[in-house]
Amino acid sequence: MGQGLVGAIHGFRETEKSRWSEASRAILQRVQAAAFGPGQTLLSSVHVLDLEARGYIKPHVDSIKFCGATIAGLSLLSPSVMRLVHTQNPGEWLELLLEPGSLYILRDSARYDFSHEILRDEESFFGERRIPRGRRISVICRSLPEGMGPGESGQLPPAC
């Protein structure tokens, strides 16, 4: 998302959300407790991405200007396949099956040294298993770039 991602996502709409219902806040707190260390500050708003059935995300590494060492994403509605490919050594790759209700955490090397992508319907296989794509919504929490305290977060653009 943001500057680093222009053109990477196809067939989507998105928003940044900072106010949530009590029930949603409880879920986000579980995500944050699972994914982020006590020393990490989160971006003040959460990214919500609504990908249509034919939508997909091309390989990219989130911009280090706007996003720190951890990206945590909750997947809703359709399952999908996320592929990680090492940027220096494309022979090194892995795929994650993102079931609805699952949480992935891209941290450190997985976040910096590997690109991530969400496969389009035609390519949506997990090993031999076909994973038909429907509409998918993801709720993504990111840490602030290191060295940037909450006091400086006002300088960040709203999106990461």
Ligand SMILES: O=C(O)CCC(=O)C(=O)O
């Ligand atoms: O939808 C997702 O889980 C990932 C989205 C993504 O890669 C991004 O917004 O940078």
Ligand SMILES: [Fe+2]
């Ligand atoms: Fe990303």
